[in-house]
Amino acid sequence: MPAIPHIPDNAPFTPAQRAWLNGFLAGMYSRDQPTAQPPTATRNVAVLYASQTGTSERLAKKIAKELKLKGHTARVTSLESYAPTALATEQCALILASTYGEGDPPDHARLFFDQLCTDQAPRLDQLDYALLALGDSHYEHFCKFGVDLDSRLETLGAKRLCPTVTCDVDVDEPFEAWKSELLTRLSAATSAPPTPVIAPVVPTAPISLYHRKNPFLATLIDKRSLTHNISSKQTIHLSFSLDTSGLDYEAGDALAVLPSNDPCLVSDILEHAQLSGSEPLALPNSDRQTLAEALTHRLQITRLSRKLIEAFARAGACTTLLSLLKPEQQSHLDQYMHDRGLIDLILEHPGVVTSAQQLVDLLPQLAPRLYSISSSPRSHAGEVHATVAVVRYRSHNRERGGVCSTLFADRTAIGEKLPIYIQHNKKFRLPLDSATPIIMIGPGTGIAPFRAFLHERRATSATGRNWLFFGERSAETDFLYREELEQMTASGLLTRLDTAFSRDQAHKIYVQDRMIEQGAELFRWLEQGATLYVCGDATYMAKDVDAALHRILEQHGSLSPEAARDFVSNLHDSNRYQRDVY
Ligand SMILES: Cc1cc2nc3c(=O)[nH]c(=O)nc-3n(C[C@H](O)[C@H](O)[C@H](O)COP(=O)(O)OP(=O)(O)OC[C@H]3O[C@@H](n4cnc5c(N)ncnc54)[C@H](O)[C@@H]3O)c2cc1C
Ligand SMILES: NC(=O)c1ccc[n+]([C@@H]2O[C@H](COP(=O)([O-])OP(=O)(O)OC[C@H]3O[C@@H](n4cnc5c(N)ncnc54)[C@H](OP(=O)(O)O)[C@@H]3O)[C@@H](O)[C@H]2O)c1
Ligand SMILES: Cc1cc2nc3c(=O)[nH]c(=O)nc-3n(C[C@H](O)[C@H](O)[C@H](O)COP(=O)(O)O)c2cc1C
Incomplete structure (x- = not known):
């Protein structure tokens, strides 16, 4: 049996990466036998x-x-x-x-x-x-x-x-x-007779060293606001250095970030649950941690779910919560959960949490957050960019913030590191033929992957035409990447840029309204083989854009509703209608 290669201690890896690599090599070599x-x-x-x-x-x-x-x-x-x-x-x-x-x-x-x-x-x-x-x-x-x-x-x-x-x-x-x-x-x-097989050597696809369980600590190298400070919302541009990580990505992929909770909220929860935070815990698959560390880095505390409310209500025999859980109360439960978090349960039902372990057992894991990458590896070598809408709102007498977006905006300074990995998205890719025209519908942060696509197409000298529909609240305060997009239009990279600023006039104008206005031309591009991309809000925008597409096909392609449905199905099936919606 050949010697199993071993990554030496002085190799340029963290101990966790070294252990993972050595385990991987040992596994591979023993499999060959x-x-x-x-x-x-x-x-x-x-x-x-x-x-x-x-x-x-x-x-x-x-x-x-x-x-x-x-x-x-x-x-x-x-x-x-x-x-x-x-x-x-x-x-x-x-x-x-x-x-x-x-x-x-x-x-x-x-x-x-x-x-x-x-x-x-x-x-x-x-x-x-x-x-x-x-x-x-x-x-x-x-x-x-x-x-x-x-x-x-x-x-x-x-x-x-x-x-x-x-x-x-x-x-x-x-x-x-x-x-x-x-x-x-x-x-x-199975009753099949045993087959004398030699364990096959499995060809190994390249496996990224970095994943959810072993993220890369990426340094934040740029953070700037894309919205004006008088805007009604805040959207920021972030750049992380990929340094010597070897992490690679393609335009269309997403950046995954392992966030941590706001320490002020953690302190509030501890205070109202009458716990100190220094209580030691044994968590599955983790070193020993204190309660405060677990609440900050591992557990979801800002959102509620039926499962959490059920466990909490049973633990405290809370009759009001138990009645909310009845099937016929679903809409009231949704309303209750919509703008509350763990802190509200603890404040409204004091005494239910009695120990650190009980609290930890109630809570789900803090999930990674995904961001459509807004850079192209060919234009922004060694970096990965994200375009983030900061979630802030007030409810039940409390200012609240999205875990990850406020971590970026308020709790991470340039030069600090955050745990990241790349979530590949093979289903959201530029056409293989660089001469294919593309139509991109990306209001709000939906612009992110299209900035990546445009930089990629410029870097690769792609000849296909590019049409972008962008929408935001106001041209003065929320025109994300305005200078870049105007420069791309002036240089001819962007063949067309159609904007919809929803709040710049008395009635709302959205990207789908611009699509319909340009329906004849949009249909011509589709007939000429264009690929259509949609990115951004899934709940309303993506559905309305889809409906607009059907309307355009019916009106300008003279298709019946059924034929328009088939047309859209064919677009989907031939990867000419790709969506990255959230
Ligand atoms: C594939 C993919 C790509 C994505 N790309 C991007 C991107 O490019 N840019 C981007 O900004 N985001 C993107 N997202 C969304 C992103 O992953 C996060 O969901 C988003 O940043 C919010 O995360 P958070 O941790 O800040 O907020 P969370 O802590 O997750 O809180 C968000 C929750 O807060 C609650 N909430 C928010 N507003 C209100 C309100 N007004 N009233 C009551 N409750 C409210 C809602 O329950 C909401 O679900 C993407 C998501 C996916 C799945
Ligand atoms: N809590 C917060 O503070 C906050 C703030 C922003 C976004 N978000 C959430 O974050 C996600 C991404 O937000 P985002 O910044 O990318 O932008 P967004 O909220 O999706 O808004 C981008 C643009 O899309 C418009 N829009 C709203 N409904 C639409 C529809 N049905 N069809 C087409 N366009 C529509 C918006 O107009 P109008 O807004 O004028 O209707 C705005 O002009 C969304 O899911 C949103 O719910 C939360
Ligand atoms: C936009 C969006 C919508 C989702 N909707 C649901 C849902 O309705 N129900 C659910 O159980 N999970 C939902 N999920 C969670 C995904 O199913 C979950 O993250 C899953 O692990 C993703 O698997 P994949 O990476 O193989 O696509 C949703 C996730 C996203 C990003």
């Missing part, structure tokens, strides 16, 4: 995923690798390029499904799920399956797509290999539990 335990049974497994920002794709690849090491055959496929009829030919499928929108599939899995839900969907009596549903319980429809898919598969006759597991933000632990249960059941469920 033909002495690996032969598996007892093998299966041909389709590993399917429905992902938007890459988490379920990453887990799908991880489980496929382990299946192969156990001698099974595993093929990883996105549901984007998979049809229910193909599922009818599988014996065994593992599905990792993330939820978006209002409990919907990710954009790319929409067609698969729509087809699976029709009367023409095939019976799946031959299929054994296991499902991991990814989501975030702060959303009203927690893991709904995964749950709906699970029940549809069952209706069509497929049999569950192991119980469906839901992951709430922190995916790694439930994934490991699901995987180990599944691998046990998979081996047990």
